[in-house]
Amino acid sequence: xVSTSLKSMEEVRNGTLLSxxxxxxxxAWSKAWTTACTGxxxxxxxxxxxxxxxxxxxxxxxxxxxxxxxxxxxTKWRFRGSELLFALLLFGVFMPMQVVLLPxxxxxxxxxxxxxxWGLILVHVLAGMPSTTLFFRNYYAGLPDxxxxxxxxxxxxxxQIFLRIVVPLSTPILVVTLIWxxxxxxNDFLYGVVFSGADSKPITVGLNNLANTSSSxxxxxxxxxxxxxxxxxxxxxxxxxxKYFVRGLTAGAVxx
Amino acid sequence: MSASRAPRSPWLPKLVVAPTFxxxxxxxxxxxAWNGYLSLSASRLLPNYEFVGLAQYRTLFENExxxxxxxxxxxxxxxxxxxxxxxxxxxxxxxxxxxxxxxVLRTIYxxxxxxxxxxxxxxxxxxxxxxxxxxxxxHQWGFENFSFGWLVDPDMAIYCVVLAGxxxxxxxxxxxxxxxxxxxxxxxIKAAQVDGASLPRIYWRIxxxxxxxxxxxTLMVVAHLAIKSFDLVMALTAGGPGYATDLxxxxxxxxxxxxxxxxxxxxxxxxxxxxxxxxxxxYLYSELRSKS
Numbered sequence: 001x002v003s004t005s006l007k008s009m010e011e012v013r014n015g016t017l018l019s020x021x022x023x024x025x026x027x028a029w030s031k032a033w034t035t036a037c038t039g040x041x042x043x044x045x046x047x048x049x050x051x052x053x054x055x056x057x058x059x060x061x062x063x064x065x066x067x068x069x070x071x072x073x074x075t076k077w078r079f080r081g082s083e084l085l086f087a088l089l090l091f092g093v094f095m096p097m098q099v100v101l102l103p104x105x106x107x108x109x110x111x112x113x114x115x116x117x118w119g120l121i122l123v124h125v126l127a128g129m130p131s132t133t134l135f136f137r138n139y140y141a142g143l144p145d146x147x148x149x150x151x152x153x154x155x156x157x158x159x160q161i162f163l164r165i166v167v168p169l170s171t172p173i174l175v176v177t178l179i180w181x182x183x184x185x186x187n188d189f190l191y192g193v194v195f196s197g198a199d200s201k202p203i204t205v206g207l208n209n210l211a212n213t214s215s216s217x218x219x220x221x222x223x224x225x226x227x228x229x230x231x232x233x234x235x236x237x238x239x240x241x242x243k244y245f246v247r248g249l250t251a252g253a254v255x256x
Numbered sequence: 257m258s259a260s261r262a263p264r265s266p267w268l269p270k271l272v273v274a275p276t277f278x279x280x281x282x283x284x285x286x287x288x289a290w291n292g293y294l295s296l297s298a299s300r301l302l303p304n305y306e307f308v309g310l311a312q313y314r315t316l317f318e319n320e321x322x323x324x325x326x327x328x329x330x331x332x333x334x335x336x337x338x339x340x341x342x343x344x345x346x347x348x349x350x351x352x353x354x355x356x357x358x359x360v361l362r363t364i365y366x367x368x369x370x371x372x373x374x375x376x377x378x379x380x381x382x383x384x385x386x387x388x389x390x391x392x393x394x395h396q397w398g399f400e401n402f403s404f405g406w407l408v409d410p411d412m413a414i415y416c417v418v419l420a421g422x423x424x425x426x427x428x429x430x431x432x433x434x435x436x437x438x439x440x441x442x443x444x445i446k447a448a449q450v451d452g453a454s455l456p457r458i459y460w461r462i463x464x465x466x467x468x469x470x471x472x473x474t475l476m477v478v479a480h481l482a483i484k485s486f487d488l489v490m491a492l493t494a495g496g497p498g499y500a501t502d503l504x505x506x507x508x509x510x511x512x513x514x515x516x517x518x519x520x521x522x523x524x525x526x527x528x529x530x531x532x533x534x535x536x537x538x539y540l541y542s543e544l545r546s547k548s
Contacts, residue, residue: 066276077269085277087544092284094480094536098508098525100283102518103290126283129276158268187372189487194513204374208491211378220382227378234370242363 032210032226045226047199048206052186055117055202059124060181066125067132067177072166074133075140076148077158086137092130100127101194108195115197123195124185131184132177139173140166175244183234203230288529295522312523322524325502328414332421332503333482339422340478341471344429349459351430352437362434365427373424377491380420413493413501421488425481429474436470437463476539480532504528 033044074086104123105114113119143166151161192202201209207230211223238245298308316322347365351358368376440463448458464471486505493501502510504524512521 070273070276073269073273079270083544087540089277089280089284090540090544091533091536092280094476094532094540095284095288096480096484096505096525096528096532098484098486098505099291099529100287101508101525102294102512102522103287104283106290107287126280129280130284158272183370187374187487189372189374189490190509193490194509204372204487207372207378208374211381211491223378223382227375231371231375234372235367238363238367238370242366243359245366 028221028225032222032229045206045229048201048203051200052203055120056185059121059185060178063125063128063132063181064177066129068136070133071136071140072162074137089130089133093134097190117200119195120191123191128181135173135177175241179237179241179245182237186234291522291525295526297519312519316520316523321499322507324499325504325507329503331414332418335418336421336482337478340425340429343426345433347430348433348437351434365430368424369428373487374491376420376424377488381492384416417489417492417501420492432474436467440466479535483528483532
């Protein structure tokens, strides 16, 4: 893919899948970024990329924070019925999202945030909450109860225990959850295509429109450059933090 | 359960999680019910709350396109689940041989997971394109008669989706299996080796059977991925040629958002929900029960 994105279109047509570019150039990249056509307008992927950034950052942070809080309460401040609540929430991890699409679009319309980045953020936070809660609950179940009990005897409050003891111990699971949420929200296409308006389409929708634009000539070099642009942030995260992610997974974070 | 007998402020934790749980449940179950009601209504272009009973379901199951989608789900689901699990297990076993560079390989295998299905689809579309991809490559290498037009062949296009899907998911399956393999007690393997069992035999007879729980959870994850698959088809074939590669997920999208058949879309979503519930609910039930 990288090699194709550096080729000119003529080379793509004459060369083969595996041949290397003769005169590598970044033309396809800059075209994909600024001038490639996605459907009717030709502004490249840049606006879509920015939409995704604006959407991903708050959605990831909010869903992770709420997941941590939920996991903490569900393991360290159990109450009657908390297990049942958790089981009910767990179903949300598996629920096919097609079920919520139609009603959700009505709700977003009622709230007045249909077709905006805010609507997408809300949907992603809600849809991500079951998984983040699951991750943190499984991790916190492994934290010794004695630790919390001792802190309670010392008179520490609910919030003090959370902020001073639990959060500082959460680094491994925080990394896993942040990566998980980041990749799934960045890569989401379904909500993006259903709930976004003209100005709030995320990068995946942009890429798909670009790749499926029915122009007379298919520019695979631009397509590949665009696909790489869309993939870069998540690849970057995996390269930098992949080690911790695998370690977290092996620690049993994903097992139901 | 000792934590629940805390002396002070037992209402605070509940109060803290109450809003998020409330909203989550509204999101999950409220919208589920709403969708269920829509599927029983006469909605077409706009939601219409006139109750029509099971009419939408009758239309759905008389719709030829829906049957294509279901058949495709069968083909795709079977091959994708089988393929991803087999390849993932194989990769995990190979990686488990304490080879050098394991960390690097493991991360490389996981990369596809970091990519969006849209990216994967776009890339595979080019690789499988008859004019430019594999077919072209084979022609250049001298195999003039080699033809690989799966992507544009209505009968074969679904297998392209399978191929790309397996490529995408087997790394993740591998990670899950590897985690399971690492959890197995080394002494069992040592003992078997002392008894003179060969390595493939050890894997087949001892290790794979002990992986059963991991096997089961992975199956859950992959199966529900298969039922929900949407992006991959959209990017690779957009359901085409014609509607030859429609899956229930893309069928639902087309009906609900571009064909103005909201009731029909809701009905197909309900069927998807029921399918997933049939797989997941017993699983969750047994998982949670065995834990407590």
